[in-house]
Amino acid sequence: MKSKRIPKATIGRLAVYVQVLESLRRDRVEVVSSEKLAQACSVNSSQIRKDLAYFGEFGVRGVGYYIQELITSIKRSLGIDRVWNCALVGVGNLGRALMKHRDIPRKGFVIKAAFDCDPDRIGLVIKGIEVMCLSRIKEVVPSLDVEVGFISTPPERAQRAANFLIEAGVRGIVTFAPARLEVPANIPVEYVDFSHHLYAVAFYINQEANKA
Amino acid sequence: MKSKRIPKATIGRLAVYVQVLESLRRDRVEVVSSEKLAQACSVNSSQIRKDLAYFGEFGVRGVGYYIQELITSIKRSLGIDRVWNCALVGVGNLGRALMKHRDIPRKGFVIKAAFDCDPDRIGLVIKGIEVMCLSRIKEVVPSLDVEVGFISTPPERAQRAANFLIEAGVRGIVTFAPARLEVPANIPVEYVDFSHHLYAVAFYINQEANKA
DNA sequence: CCGCGCATGTGAAATTTTTAACATGAGCTG
DNA sequence: CAGCTCATGTTAAAAATTTCACATGCGCGG
Ligand SMILES: NC(=O)c1ccc[n+]([C@@H]2O[C@H](COP(=O)([O-])OP(=O)(O)OC[C@H]3O[C@@H](n4cnc5c(N)ncnc54)[C@H](O)[C@@H]3O)[C@@H](O)[C@H]2O)c1
Ligand SMILES: NC(=O)c1ccc[n+]([C@@H]2O[C@H](COP(=O)([O-])OP(=O)(O)OC[C@H]3O[C@@H](n4cnc5c(N)ncnc54)[C@H](O)[C@@H]3O)[C@@H](O)[C@H]2O)c1
Numbered sequence: 001m002k003s004k005r006i007p008k009a010t011i012g013r014l015a016v017y018v019q020v021l022e023s024l025r026r027d028r029v030e031v032v033s034s035e036k037l038a039q040a041c042s043v044n045s046s047q048i049r050k051d052l053a054y055f056g057e058f059g060v061r062g063v064g065y066y067i068q069e070l071i072t073s074i075k076r077s078l079g080i081d082r083v084w085n086c087a088l089v090g091v092g093n094l095g096r097a098l099m100k101h102r103d104i105p106r107k108g109f110v111i112k113a114a115f116d117c118d119p120d121r122i123g124l125v126i127k128g129i130e131v132m133c134l135s136r137i138k139e140v141v142p143s144l145d146v147e148v149g150f151i152s153t154p155p156e157r158a159q160r161a162a163n164f165l166i167e168a169g170v171r172g173i174v175t176f177a178p179a180r181l182e183v184p185a186n187i188p189v190e191y192v193d194f195s196h197h198l199y200a201v202a203f204y205i206n207q208e209a210n211k212a
Numbered sequence: 213m214k215s216k217r218i219p220k221a222t223i224g225r226l227a228v229y230v231q232v233l234e235s236l237r238r239d240r241v242e243v244v245s246s247e248k249l250a251q252a253c254s255v256n257s258s259q260i261r262k263d264l265a266y267f268g269e270f271g272v273r274g275v276g277y278y279i280q281e282l283i284t285s286i287k288r289s290l291g292i293d294r295v296w297n298c299a300l301v302g303v304g305n306l307g308r309a310l311m312k313h314r315d316i317p318r319k320g321f322v323i324k325a326a327f328d329c330d331p332d333r334i335g336l337v338i339k340g341i342e343v344m345c346l347s348r349i350k351e352v353v354p355s356l357d358v359e360v361g362f363i364s365t366p367p368e369r370a371q372r373a374a375n376f377l378i379e380a381g382v383r384g385i386v387t388f389a390p391a392r393l394e395v396p397a398n399i400p401v402e403y404v405d406f407s408h409h410l411y412a413v414a415f416y417i418n419q420e421a422n423k424a
Numbered sequence: 425c426c427g428c429g430c431a432t433g434t435g436a437a438a439t440t441t442t443t444a445a446c447a448t449g450a451g452c453t454g
Numbered sequence: 455c456a457g458c459t460c461a462t463g464t465t466a467a468a469a470a471t472t473t474c475a476c477a478t479g480c481g482c483g484g
Contacts, residue, residue, distance in 0.1 A: 008412070011408060011411060011412045011415060012408045012412075014408075014411065015405065015407050015408035015411050016405075016408075018407075019390050019391075019392075019405075019407070020392065023367075023391070040392065041392070042392070078411045078414060078415045079414045079415055079417070079418040080410075080411055080414050080415075084414055093308070093309040093312045093313065094309050094313070096305070096309070097305040097306050097308070097309040100305045101305065101306070103390065103407070104410070107407055107410055107411075108414075109410050147417065148413060148414075148417070155235075171417045171420070171421075172413040172414070172416060172417040173413070174406070174409050174410060174413050176406075178231050178315065179231075179235070180231075180232065180252065180253070180254070186420050186423075187420075188412070188413055188416035188417060188420065189413075190409035190410075190412050190413045191409075192406040192409050193227065193228075193231075194386070194404040195227050195230075195231070195315070195319055196223060196224045196226075196227035196228075197386050197402035197403075197404050198292075198316070198319055198321050198386060198402075199223060199226065199227050199290045199292055199319075200220070200223045200224075200400070200402050201360060201384040201385070201386050201400055201401075201402045202290060202291045202292050202296055202320075202321075202360075202384070203223060203290045203291055203292075204384060204400035205291070205359065205360070205383045205384040205400060206291040208383070208398050208399075208400065209383075211398075
């Protein structure tokens with residue numbers, strides 16, 4: 001377990017491994033080889049062993065990986081072996097879908113507070129969370145131990161939302177708005193944007209057409 | 213414009229370039245250098261020139277890129293200089309948010325039909341689209357010229373949804389369900405999954421903490 | 425119409441990432 | 455408990471991607 005820079009792509013793949021491993025676990029499979037896992041994830045088996053080697057030795061030679069144990073190890077490596085409290089800014093269509101989405105808490109990210117600036121939205125209760133005015137964020141975030149901010153405002157409001165979140169004390173941001181954010185260097189920002197998936201599917205459909 | 217394999221990462225960056233370029237266009241900027249654009253996208257300027265070079269020569273030496281023209285060129289290169297008709301399967305929280313989301317048609321992807329299997333959902337009208345029973349997909353997809361399928365069912369139903377979509381004749385799939393799909397090699401599948409962004413933000417927050 | 429400044433497009437170098445190859449060690453069998 | 459099998463962890467090679475460096479060519483000013 002040497003501390004080298006970990007490729008961003010590795011993080012992405014670890015998420016896929018967890019997804020597939022959990023699906024195997026549901027099917028009561030207990031052990032899996034890097035080869036089998038690789039097939040299920042559509043990657044190379046050395047890739048998997050390499051990715052895991054960044055964090056430690058989790059397998060048993062001649063046997064493979066114990067699934068439950070490996071899931072635990074990956075999660076610990078990523079720092080998701082605990083609950084992260086989150087605050088959401090922008091309770092529109094997407095914001096509401098996120099608040100209702102069961103998989104987010106299941107992954108350890110619990111939305112503890114939601115903020116909007118529209119008076120019609122403030123006071124609304126979704127999944128037991130009352131939508132609050134953004135002006136209360138500075139008081140609420142510290143008191144609820146919120147560490148992660150979700151942004152689902154329109155793009156032109158995203159920077160403003162980020163500023164509020166950071167000033168309130170969040171340590172990282174996941175934004176769904178299509179806008180680049182300017183933040184201090186010590187605040188990681190993840191941009192969730194599936195437009196590149198739309199573009200990619202169009203692009204690859206065209207490629208297939210040109211092949212034939 | 214030589215036809216080499218185009219890195220997947222390039223497609224992702226082109227989406228970012230378009231996003232930033234459109235934001236510049238809104239601000240009435242007309243020309244931009246690769247250096248300026250690079251800063252706004254947090255990438256290296258050669259990277260931008262390399263990415264664009266896969267598709268052609270779009271700039272003017274000594275000047276830079278004409279923004280409107282570059283947007284058009286990138287879109288043409290990706291094959292999104294036209295409308296793609298789409299069908300959505302699974303009209304739950306996310307499905308409804310997608311149907312209401314203005315940016316999707318704005319990017320040229322128009323949801324023409326929506327399917328569900330829940331009798332309570334069938335007949336519902338969202339944004340002028342009537343939710344239909346999945347059994348009608350084979351008749352509807354060809355008649356509406358649908359080429360792309362969106363899947364927003366629960367993960368255990370995603371494969372079934374994919375099978376229906378492919379049999380009905382879609383040429384590519386964008387799935388939001390956390391499940392790997394088995395599809396013919398000529399059908400591109402894009403997996404939209406932001407769990408890796410959640411994991412990544414947690415991971416980088418921890419890294420920041422270890423630094424300090 | 426020539427020369428200068430500037431930013432592109434590109435070939436080569438550096439770096440990163442992926443893949444292959446194999447030595448190592450766990451577990452099983454007789 | 456020796457020998458064998460098998461899949462890991464790791465080292466080395468290959469491939470891909472990113473970055474550098476600069477020649478090329480457009481536009482403007484004199
Ligand atoms: N709907 C989707 O499926 C979808 C998918 C991907 C990305 N997005 C992105 O997510 C964001 C939200 O999309 P949406 O469809 O939910 O839009 P929406 O208009 O339904 O919701 C936006 C919400 O943000 C609130 N808001 C605006 N300014 C605010 C501020 N300064 N502080 C706090 N709240 C503020 C509004 O009152 C509204 O409730 C957009 O940036 C969109 O591009 C949406
Ligand atoms: N809600 C979110 O914010 C969100 C975010 C990311 C990913 N996702 C994923 O998107 C998917 C949908 O999430 P959701 O929150 O909308 O769930 P949901 O339960 O609200 O919606 C699922 C819908 O699919 C329908 N369905 C089930 N089986 C079907 C079938 N065989 N054919 C057609 N329709 C079928 C159901 O009737 C329901 O309407 C899930 O896989 C989820 O993991 C959701």
